[in-house]
Each structure stands twice: as C-alpha cells, then as structure tokens.
Amino acid sequence: MFKKAVKEHPGGTSKPQALQSNLLRANSANSSKLPPTQPTGVKRKIEMTNSGQSALGSLHSGVYFDENDFDDDLDFDDFDEPLPFVAPTTTSTTVKPEPVPYPKINDLPTKPSESVSVQDMPQSDIKYPELPPNSQEYAAPPSSIPLPWSSSPPSHFQPPSKPRTLPWLQGVKEEETEDRKSLATPKRSKPADFWNKSASAIKEEQKELRRESKKSQKSDTASKSGSIPPKVPTVFLSEEQRAVLDAVVDKGKSLFFTGSAGTGKSVLMREIIKSLRVKYRREPDRVAVTASTGLAACNIEGVTLHSFAGIGLGKEAVPELVKKIKRNQKARNRWLRTKVLVVDEVSMVDGDLFDKLEEIARRIRNNGRPFGGIQLVVTGDFFQLPPVPEGANRETRFAFSAAAWNTTIQHTILLTHVFRQRDPDFAAMLNEMRLGKISPRTTEAFRKLSRKLEFHDDLEATELFPTRAEVEKSNSLRMERLSGELMPFNAIDSGTVTDPQFREKLLSNCMAPPLIHLKKGAQVMLIKNMEDSLVNGSIGRVVAFMDEGTFDYYRENEDEFGSGAGKIDPDDDAAMRAKKKLKPMAHNEGGIAITRKWPLVRFALPDGTERHLLCQPETWKIELPNGEVQAQRSQVPLILAWALSIHKAQGQTLQRVKVDLGRVFEKGQAYVALSRATTQAGLQVLRFDPRKVMVHPKVVDFYNQLVSINQINKPKDPGDDDDFEGDSALDFL
Numbered sequence: 001m002f003k004k005a006v007k008e009h010p011g012g013t014s015k016p017q018a019l020q021s022n023l024l025r026a027n028s029a030n031s032s033k034l035p036p037t038q039p040t041g042v043k044r045k046i047e048m049t050n051s052g053q054s055a056l057g058s059l060h061s062g063v064y065f066d067e068n069d070f071d072d073d074l075d076f077d078d079f080d081e082p083l084p085f086v087a088p089t090t091t092s093t094t095v096k097p098e099p100v101p102y103p104k105i106n107d108l109p110t111k112p113s114e115s116v117s118v119q120d121m122p123q124s125d126i127k128y129p130e131l132p133p134n135s136q137e138y139a140a141p142p143s144s145i146p147l148p149w150s151s152s153p154p155s156h157f158q159p160p161s162k163p164r165t166l167p168w169l170q171g172v173k174e175e176e177t178e179d180r181k182s183l184a185t186p187k188r189s190k191p192a193d194f195w196n197k198s199a200s201a202i203k204e205e206q207k208e209l210r211r212e213s214k215k216s217q218k219s220d221t222a223s224k225s226g227s228i229p230p231k232v233p234t235v236f237l238s239e240e241q242r243a244v245l246d247a248v249v250d251k252g253k254s255l256f257f258t259g260s261a262g263t264g265k266s267v268l269m270r271e272i273i274k275s276l277r278v279k280y281r282r283e284p285d286r287v288a289v290t291a292s293t294g295l296a297a298c299n300i301e302g303v304t305l306h307s308f309a310g311i312g313l314g315k316e317a318v319p320e321l322v323k324k325i326k327r328n329q330k331a332r333n334r335w336l337r338t339k340v341l342v343v344d345e346v347s348m349v350d351g352d353l354f355d356k357l358e359e360i361a362r363r364i365r366n367n368g369r370p371f372g373g374i375q376l377v378v379t380g381d382f383f384q385l386p387p388v389p390e391g392a393n394r395e396t397r398f399a400f401s402a403a404a405w406n407t408t409i410q411h412t413i414l415l416t417h418v419f420r421q422r423d424p425d426f427a428a429m430l431n432e433m434r435l436g437k438i439s440p441r442t443t444e445a446f447r448k449l450s451r452k453l454e455f456h457d458d459l460e461a462t463e464l465f466p467t468r469a470e471v472e473k474s475n476s477l478r479m480e481r482l483s484g485e486l487m488p489f490n491a492i493d494s495g496t497v498t499d500p501q502f503r504e505k506l507l508s509n510c511m512a513p514p515l516i517h518l519k520k521g522a523q524v525m526l527i528k529n530m531e532d533s534l535v536n537g538s539i540g541r542v543v544a545f546m547d548e549g550t551f552d553y554y555r556e557n558e559d560e561f562g563s564g565a566g567k568i569d570p571d572d573d574a575a576m577r578a579k580k581k582l583k584p585m586a587h588n589e590g591g592i593a594i595t596r597k598w599p600l601v602r603f604a605l606p607d608g609t610e611r612h613l614l615c616q617p618e619t620w621k622i623e624l625p626n627g628e629v630q631a632q633r634s635q636v637p638l639i640l641a642w643a644l645s646i647h648k649a650q651g652q653t654l655q656r657v658k659v660d661l662g663r664v665f666e667k668g669q670a671y672v673a674l675s676r677a678t679t680q681a682g683l684q685v686l687r688f689d690p691r692k693v694m695v696h697p698k699v700v701d702f703y704n705q706l707v708s709i710n711q712i713n714k715p716k717d718p719g720d721d722d723d724f725e726g727d728s729a730l731d732f733l
C-alpha cells in the first residue's frame with residue numbers, strides 16, 4: 001500500500017501550483033519539454049528609475065545600470081568549439097621529467113611580485129612549499145563513553161516488529177532489475193536523530209541557531225560595552241586560515257590570500273565576510289562583497305566588481321568613468337561609504353580593470369592613499385581560470401600585473417593545507433598539474449585513471465565540459481532516457497530592479513536556473529549549503545515528488561517504516577491513516593486545497609551514508625552593500641548533474657568526476673576540472689596529455705614571490721598603529 005501511496009505522489013499528475021502566480025513565468029506549455037538554451041542576452045544600456053527601491057535606495061535619484069556588467073559569465077560559458085590544439089611554445093612552462101621540489105614556505109623569496117616578460121621567465125627552478133601531511137585531526141573521534149545502564153522499560157527489549165519501507169525507497173527501485181538492486185548502496189549506518197529532512201525544517205533549525213548566536217552576542221556586548229563581539233565561526237578554521245582572518249578583521253590589513261584548489265579559500269572567505277559583517281554591524285554598507293564574475297558573485301551573495309563600481313563595461317578612460325559614477329548617486333555613495341572591498345575569484349579580474357578601479361577610488365574619495373584608503377580583501381588562485389579574453393589579439397593581463405596591485409595589496413598569503421584531497425599522492429599529482437610541470441610518473445598515474453568508474457549505487461560521475469552546449473546536450477540525453485513524468489519548477493524572481501529583461505540578465509549568472517525540469521531518477525546537484533553534510537556540490541538522485549505534509553508524516557513515523565528497501569510488505573492501514581492525517585494539512589488558496597510537490601532527493605554522502613532531503617525553494621540574492629537586493633531568485637536548490645560546465649564546477653568539491661581533456665582548450669581549465677575530485681577512485685580522466693595542461697608563465701613567476709603568514713604575525717613595530725595609513729608592501733617583509 002505504501003508503494004501505492006508513493007505511486008500516488010511520484011510526480012506531478014497535476015500541474016505544479018503557483019506560489020505567487022503574478023510572479024511566475026508562464027510554464028505550463030513547456031511542461032513536457034526540456035529547458036531551452038538560456039538566451040545570451042543583448043548588450044544594451046538600461047536606465048533605471050527609482051520605482052520599487054528599498055528605503056535606503058529611495059533617497060537617491062536615478063541609477064544607471066549597464067546590463068553588460070554581467071556578460072562575463074556568458075562569454076565564459078559560451079565558448080565556441082575551440083580550434084585544434086597546438087602545443088604552446090613560449091607561453092607555457094617546459095615539462096620536465098623530474099618531480100617538482102617543494103621547499104618550505106619560509107624559504108620563499110620575500111619581495112613583492114614584479115612583472116616579468118615571458119622571455120625572461122625562469123623555466124625550471126620554481127620552488128613551492130611542501131604539502132603538509134594528510135591531517136586526521138578533522139575526523140570525528142569515535143565515542144568512548146560506555147552506556148552504563150538503561151532506563152528503558154522491559155517492552156523495549158522485545159524483538160522489534162517488522163519495519164515497513166519508506167515509500168520513496170521503493171519507487172526508483174521498482175523500475176530496476178534484480179541486478180540493479182544488488183548494486184544498491186550498502187545499508188547505511190543511521191546518523192543520530194535525523195537523516196532525512198525537509199528544507200524548511202533545516203531552515204527552522206538554522207533560525208534557532210542564529211537566535212541563539214544573537215543572544216550570546218548580545219550578552220557579550222553588554223558585558224564588554226563598546227568592544228567588538230567575538231567572531232563565532234561555524235567551521236573550525238585551521239591555524240593558517242585563522243591567521244588570515246585575524247589579519248583582515250582585527251588588524252585591518254589589505255591582503256590577497258591564495259593557495260591551490262581545495263585549500264579552503266572559499267570557506268575562509270565566507271568566515272571573513274561573516275566576521276566583517278559583525279564588525280560593521282551598525283553600518284553594513286561599509287563592507288562591499290564582490291567577485292569577478294556573476295556566478296562567483298552569486299555564490300557569495302554579492303555583486304560583480306563592475307556592478308559595484310557602477311562603470312558598465314568599464315571600457316572608457318578613467319576620467320569618463322569617474323564622470324559616469326558621479327552622475328550615479330548610488331554608485332558614488334558606494335565608493336564613498338565602502339571601508340572594506342572583498343573581491344572573490346580574482347584570477348578572472350583583468351589587470352587594466354584593477355588599475356582603473358584603484359584610480360577611480362582615489363579620485364571619487366578624494367583620498368590619495370591606495371584604493372582611496374579602502375581595505376582590500378582579495379582571494380583566488382591565478383593557476384585557475386584567467387580573465388575572459390577581451391579581444392583576439394589582446395594579451396591576458398592578470399590583476400597582479402596591475403601597477404596598483406603592489407601598492408594596494410600589503411600581503412600575499414599562501415594557504416598550504418589541502419583539505420579537498422586527503423590522499424597526499426593525489427594532492428601532489430594535482431599540484432604538478434597546477435604548476436604545469438608534470439613528471440612522467442604523474443602522467444602515467446593520470447593515464448591509469450582512464451578506466452571506467454564503477455560504483456555500488458545508482459549515482460554516476462559528473463562529466464565536466466568546457467562549453468555549455470556540451471553540458472546541455474549531455475543532460476538532455478539522460479533525461480530523455482528516463483520514463484517518468486517531467487516536472488517543471490519555475491523560479492520566482494523579485495528585487496528592486498523591475499525591468500524584467502534586466503532582472504533576468506542579472507540573474508542569468510545565478511546557479512539556480514529560471515526553470516528546471518526534473519524526473520524521478522534524475523541525477524542532481526545541491527547548489528546551496530543546507531547543513532554540515534548537505535552542501536553545495538552534494539550529488540543525489542530524485543526519488544519522488546512529495547508535498548511537505550506527506551514527507552513530514554513519513555519522517556515523523558520513520559521508526560514504523562524502517563529503511564530496508566524491498567524487505568517489508570507495505571501496510572494498507574498505515575497508508576489510510578497517512579492520507580487522513582494529511583487532508584487537514586493541505587492549506588487553502590482561493591478555495592482550492594493545494595499541496596505543492598517538491599523533489600525528494602536521496603543524497604550520497606562522502607562517508608558512504610545517505611540523506612534524504614525534500615528540496616523546497618531557496619533564495620539567491622544580488623545584493624548591493626547598502627542591503628538593497630537588486631534581484632532575487634527563489635528556486636529549488638538543484639541543477640542537473642550528469643554533466644556540468646567547468647566554469648560552473650569552479651569552486652565545487654565533487655566525489656565523482658569524469659573529464660575528457662581532449663576538449664579542454666584554455667589555460668587552467670584542465671587543472672580546475674581535475675582538482676574538483678576528492679579521490680583518484682572517484683576520478684576518470686580521458687585523453688590525458690601533459691600538453692593540455694597549460695600554465696601561464698607570468699603566473700608561475702608571481703607565485704615564486706609569496707610571503708609567509710608568519711611574517712605578518714611578527715611583533716608590531718612601535719610606530720605601526722595597525723591603521724591602513726603608513727603601511728606599505730615592504731613594512732612586513
């Protein structure tokens with residue numbers, strides 16, 4: 001009967017019901033089609049009026065936005081099929097057979113970076129710090145507390161009655177063969193209290209935690225009146241991460257922190273942003289959160305650097321751009337109010353843009369200090385994706401080549417502990433790749449990874465492609481192979497930008513699509529951090545479509561159902577009770593009872609266990625420093641995950657990855673793709689060729705100049721008041 005109950009809720013027998021019908025896109029006509037390719041957008045300027053502004057925004061006059069601000073990602077994702085690969089000559093480092101030496105961080109040169117021409121580049125003696133040993137300190141220690149006695153009544157010691165099976169565990173399996181069943185994930189160990197939740201239940205818990213945290217902050221502030229409340233990080237930062245956080249938040253340093261893929265730059269940046277928001281909690285617009293591309297900006301709930309600056313495409317000379325900003329009251333105010341400018345994924349920021357922004361800051365703020373006295377917090381890895389090329393013949397100019405880089409960035413700090421790959425051999429292989437110096441041994445090891453991946457569950461490796469067209473083709477093909485009903489999920493967009501075209505343009509870089517079609521059996525990726533084990537990048541499979549009430553009922557009665565798929569006869573009475581109980585839960589809208597169905601996803605966790613999550617809508621915001629939400633999207637936090645673009649995969653951690661290097665054509669692309677994997681066992685590499693691993697020699701040179709964090713933390717000079725003023729790039733070297 002429970003099989004029957006789930007069959008009654010497997011997908012949308014009726015059309016999905018509107019949450020806010022006036023904001024929804026027309027979709028019913030599309031319900032049986034796959035999503036179309038996203039429009040690339042038209043390059044044109046739009047003049048915004050004040051209608052629909054936030055309270056703060058309404059104080060100001062008209063604003064000029066340029067939708068081209070957000071073109072970067074589209075350009076990035078829409079590469080045409082590249083020309084056949086030609087082995088690089090002067091622009092990549094020589095591949096040498098010997099392994100790369102990895103010196104201690106303190107052996108590194110201590111001068112700031114200087115621009116070096118490609119021809120002048122040293123080709124072989126690049127030295128990098130040793131990879132730290134694989135740390136076990138983050139693994140949860142086993143419980144050592146014995147259970148001395150039991151207060152359970154005698155009935156609890158009776159053998160348990162036959163559990164019934166959770167309906168969604170049967171659904172997908174019903175369509176599978178006996179063979180398939182034998183490949184099912186080994187029976188998971190049941191984590192503490194919860195293992196499956198609805199997104200709203202998780203939100204409630206998070207709210208509660210925030211309330212608790214606020215309470216403790218308040219009491220602390222009361223006790224130390226006037227002092228800054230302590231930072232309460234939700235993750236346990238390593239010593240080097242903590243040192244960077246302190247240098248930014250407590251010492252107010254302008255710095256660039258970098259490190260190879262998986263060294264926790266994004267985790268650290270999120271903690272820094274949180275702490276800065278606490279520090280400037282009375283004046284939130286003092287902290288500007290930006291990133292090089294719309295996608296990266298959306299991931300940290302910020303805006304693009306272009307959008308923050310109010311410079312449109314920023315092609316004009318600085319005097320023109322300054323005039324443009326001065327005409328735009330909001331943009332001018334942003335420049336005047338900002339005390340800390342956060343820039344994420346800086347490897348994709350153009351050097352000319354960096355110089356222009358620095359000069360603009362000085363002029364608008366009428367302040368001769370670097371960046372007009374704004375504290376800069378910059379992160380990224382220049383060995384990853386470079387700036388989007390502007391013209392066919394224009395040489396890539398990295399942000400570190402900007403004249404203003406050395407005057408602005410007081411410290412460049414290398415994070416050395418790789419968290420993503422626990423296997424030091426694999427981390428070392430990836431590091432060789434990062435540096436473009438691949439030994440024959442590493443080449444051999446990568447070539448061995450061309451074998452087919454076999455897993456004991458129904459999740460496949462996510463295939464990474466350089467272009468979006470390849471991604472859409474691959475995902476569409478897999479969806480067509482599934483037999484279930486196609487369920488459309490429309491985003492609900494809102495925000496102070498009311499022009500629908502421009503709003504769409506702003507949101508086009510958001511991870512969440514405006515419309516996603518799902519089927520039972522679809523492989524999906526979670527695109528929001530929900531809690532410790534369910535994070536952005538978790539991969540799962542849609543097992544049912546269910547309303548919250550039904551899901552909650554099953555969850556609350558989990559003990560009755562057990563978890564062994566296929567073992568137990570479903571119970572008719574229980575299903576009837578479930579139905580009766582659910583009826584009053586359905587709420588009324590316009591006299592029609594609605595119970596909106598959401599995808600129920602079974603996620604595979606890195607520890608081999610599973611979690612079920614009812615994926616209800618989450619929000620993504622494009623938010624200006626003054627708190628004005630220019631655009632916001634509410635959508636189920638899922639994207640299809642049989643295939644993903646390398647651009648979208650940047651920043652992700654994936655357990656199972658498949659990459660065909662024959663298709664890769666850009667510097668840094670191969671490294672970004674392969675470094676998403678956590679283990680060699682979860683990585684398949686086709687057509688590995690060391691010549692495909694291209695590294696820009698200027699990047700290699702730049703990384704030869706790094707400074708250790710220890711130098712920042714050395715005792716203060718008597719004259720140093722830790723103010724930004726007076727600090728220079730050489731003060732601590």
Ligand SMILES: Nc1ncnc2c1ncn2[C@@H]1O[C@H](COP(=O)(O)OP(=O)(O)OP(=O)(O)O)[C@@H](O)[C@H]1O
Nearest residue numbers: 236237238261262263264265266267419420651653
């Ligand atoms: N302090 C920490 N403790 C435990 N795990 C961490 C810590 N910092 C980062 N991680 C984990 O390491 C992985 C990689 O982190 P993160 O994505 O921040 O790296 P990154 O340097 O930004 O990588 P990329 O350059 O690929 O974007 C994530 O799974 C993250 O949860």
Ligand SMILES: [Mg+2]
Nearest residue numbers: 265266267651
């Ligand atoms: Mg990152």
